[in-house]
Amino acid sequence: MLLEDQRFIHEDLERLEQGISDRVLDDPRHIRDRLNRDHQISGFLDRIQQQSKRLLDIYNDTEGLRTKEIQSISTGDPFDEFYRQLNEIKDFHRRYPNEPVENLERAYKRKAPGEGESATAEIDNLFTGEEAYGRFLDLTTLHEDYLNLPGVQSRRITYLQYLNVFDQFTPPQCPIKRPEKTTDQYFSYVGRLADYLEGFLRRTRPLDDLNKMFSSFDHDFEKAWAEKKVPGWGEETPAAGPAAPVTEGTGEGIWCPDCAKEFKNENVYKNHLSGKKHVKAAEARAAKGSTTNGTAEGKANGTSTSRTSASPTAKDLKERAIAEREYRVRKLALTMETIRSDTRVNIERKQGMTERERQQELDALFADSADTSLRPSGGDDDSDSSGDEKIYNPLKLPLAWDGKPIPYWLYKLHGLGVEFPCEICGNFVYMGRRAFDKHFNEARHIYGLKCLGITNTTLFREITGIEDALKLWDKITRDKKKEKTGGENVVQMEDAEGNVMPEKVYYDLQKQGLL
Secondary structure, three states: OHHHHHHHHHHHHHHHHHHHHHHHHOOOOOHHHHHHHHHHHHHHHHHHHHHHHHHHHHHHOOOOHHHHHHHHHHOOOHHHHHHHHHHHHHHHHHHOOOOOOOOHHHHOOOOOHHHOOOOOHHHHHHOOOOOOOOOOOOOHHHHHHHHOOOOOOOOOOOHHHHHHHOOOOOOOOOOOOHHHHOOHHHHHHHHHHHHHHHHHHHHHOOOOOHHHHHHHHHHHHHHHHHOOOOOOOOOOOOOOOOOOOOOOOOOOOEEEOOOOEEEOOHHHHHHHOOOHHHHHHHHHHHHHHHHHHHHHHHHHOOOOHHHHHHOOOHHHHHHHHHHHHHHHHHHHHHHOHHHHHHHHHHHHHHHOOOHHHHHHHHHHHHHHHHHHHHOOOOOHHHHHHHHOOOOOOOOOOOEOOOOOEOOHHHHHHOOOOOEEEEOOOOOEEEEOHHHHHHHHHOHHHHHHHHHOOOOOHHHHOOOOOHHHHHHHHHHHHHHHHHHHHHHHOOOEEEOOOOOEEEHHHHHHHHHOOOO
16 A cells, blocks of 8 residues: 555654654753754654655656556545455454554654653763763773874873874874884774764764765865875885995994994994894895895886886775874864863863762762753743752852852862953953963954954963053064164165175274274
């Protein structure tokens, strides 16, 4: 019964649109509920695409079944066709008496918590406690993997430092050299890092068109790789060697050609032959010699190098795969720059807390989310009364993310009681040194400087007074004009021997009798 399936799909699409509109009108306060709503809408949109594709196949009617069904209804006795289909329905339910009937009106309707609405357990399983429902990144496992990479083991960095450099793959931020990047351990690490960032975006932005953004990353990488402009993966230029052949020392001691070093003592020379440094140098020298011989033979046999470059080797393919993952990590980190900075601030804040306070904060987060999910949507009076509850805060401490005052020791630790007014920002007062230092790069301060006619804002850090800023800008402009006019208006003098010099130097030498 294709016509019934067609009617059912049309009804399903309308119910899905109604369910999406009901959820869009809802504005949950907690981030957990917002993510749950967005994931439900994303699931509805996927079902709309599936059902629309199925409905389009029915309308296309490639096998002609829909046409036959319409003809069977329109021709002959309509009651015979009606009773035939009715008997098929009764026979189906006789064979499957416990078959559930899908009620589309209740399937997509947003239910209250008391009506059997399922808890948002899926959202709880999507994020770890450190991620706090997508507010922060959790790179602790990847940080441990990074510390175990070859080339990083001698340079231990903290987790806070790792958050600043995890998307940097070129020196000096990244100590890993290019030959060490081709190892399986590094390839697995970069792949896991890219997968985590991509999965984090999919979990926190279920309604965005992420596939389009990821495809643009791939297109940009293909273009940069073809032009050899991927950072850290350009053409390797051989180290510039000396023009003259390397001499074998002074001739007084024993020369080691592998290490390019001269030893004055014979015992020291014999002992160094078994060292790791000498063995590696000998292997590298032997490999270099074989490569040189192979290149010379290829040129003698007339082998073209273009054929080699046209067919990439396994090493080239692996380097390209690693470079593609590094490029994607850079792009994803740039997209999540705000979450990255929030994560750094959160880590710094947690470093000043005890383990008991961290656990209490985590319990409060889950308890708050549970209360918001169990609160009925129609209880406007309860929500108004809970919003009007006064919080006991006699010291006027700043409020934390949960709406409660922060601890007093944390207030004193960060110096939040110290006021820093800024006249350029309209006498706005910043509480604490961190907020004061941060505001010099914010739009409010930059806009205030531009209103004063100041374009180069980088030179005006720590300057908050309008008069001081104008004086400094006036001095900078005068110095620039003086340098420009001073270079143009220099008078040149020439002595009897034809030597040209500035006027001041000429008169000084004349007074000294040197001309």
